[in-house]
Amino acid sequence: MVDCNQICFIGAGSMAEALLSGLLNNTPTSAKHIHVINRQNQNRIQYLSKKYGIISPKDNQAAIKQADTVILAVKPKDITHALDQWGMYFHPGQRIISVVAGISIPFIENRLTTRIPVIRAMPNTSCAVAQSATALCTGTHASEKDLDTAFQIFSSIGTVVVVDEKDMDAVTGLSGSGPAYIYYLVEALEQAGIQAGLTPSIARHLTLQTLAGAAHMLMETKEEPAELRRKVTSPGGTTMAGLETLAQHHFQKSLIHAVQKAKQRSKELGKSFSPSPR
Ligand SMILES: NC(=O)C1=CN([C@@H]2O[C@H](COP(=O)(O)OP(=O)(O)OC[C@H]3O[C@@H](n4cnc5c(N)ncnc54)[C@H](O)[C@@H]3O)[C@@H](O)[C@H]2O)C=CC1
Numbered sequence: 001m002v003d004c005n006q007i008c009f010i011g012a013g014s015m016a017e018a019l020l021s022g023l024l025n026n027t028p029t030s031a032k033h034i035h036v037i038n039r040q041n042q043n044r045i046q047y048l049s050k051k052y053g054i055i056s057p058k059d060n061q062a063a064i065k066q067a068d069t070v071i072l073a074v075k076p077k078d079i080t081h082a083l084d085q086w087g088m089y090f091h092p093g094q095r096i097i098s099v100v101a102g103i104s105i106p107f108i109e110n111r112l113t114t115r116i117p118v119i120r121a122m123p124n125t126s127c128a129v130a131q132s133a134t135a136l137c138t139g140t141h142a143s144e145k146d147l148d149t150a151f152q153i154f155s156s157i158g159t160v161v162v163v164d165e166k167d168m169d170a171v172t173g174l175s176g177s178g179p180a181y182i183y184y185l186v187e188a189l190e191q192a193g194i195q196a197g198l199t200p201s202i203a204r205h206l207t208l209q210t211l212a213g214a215a216h217m218l219m220e221t222k223e224e225p226a227e228l229r230r231k232v233t234s235p236g237g238t239t240m241a242g243l244e245t246l247a248q249h250h251f252q253k254s255l256i257h258a259v260q261k262a263k264q265r266s267k268e269l270g271k272s273f274s275p276s277p278r
């Protein structure tokens, strides 16, 4: 278990599930250390209790008060209501970690009535298999120990970088949303393999192993991606034919635009949440 005894999630959606399953399946964290609170859908809590053995809290307020770490995992549009509904139970002896895209720490701090340590995190769903790329930044009242605890939590389910809050929108566009771009690529490659005459299962196997192999090459050889690409590309060969087609269809530009758009969307999501005190 990381240096934090009790975690309470507010919001029981995809991200909360990815985080808690990552912690339960890949670290010594026990289900009895995790509580999850959801707005209305109690089926979701029952599903999480059944699948992961977490205890459905009888008293939500007590679950929040007892937690060392509260993880805010609601949609950006629901953050004001969630803070107004639950914020009165937060206290300075705990830390709040928000994974909510676009919502600034000053907004959260100003919405709360007491000086509570707040940390903003942008993980991705790969935390479910302890492979998240997470970025963290800290608020005004967060100590080194608070950052250290958040670092321990997220580094137990992937890698962690600490950034300035101004970079969180870029992080969200790149690695927060990033798994979806990769899954989209996989869907396209599989489809391409099938259209080229392979069976779906062979196409999937070859696509996934090619992806995993390329990721391992990048991480283990530490060679530049352009150099690794060069080694695959024989002059006048098959790869060159494929890459030329990708360039003609603006493959790199499309990805750059996708990350820029996602970054911009993260900024927009936060815009209507001004950090002025209520
Ligand atoms: N899905 C992803 O890949 C990632 C999501 N995030 C962020 O995580 C947050 C959650 O995203 P998802 O899990 O995908 O959304 P989701 O819609 O699946 O889950 C949000 C949950 O919050 C609950 N909720 C809403 N208001 C509440 C309240 N007042 N009290 C208690 N529960 C409340 C909803 O009932 C819902 O179950 C978002 O802010 C998103 O930006 C961050 C990184 C990656």
Ligand SMILES: O=C(O)[C@@H]1CCC=N1
Pocket: 101, 172, 176, 177
């Ligand atoms: O799509 C979204 O808004 C969230 C934030 C990062 C990944 N999913």
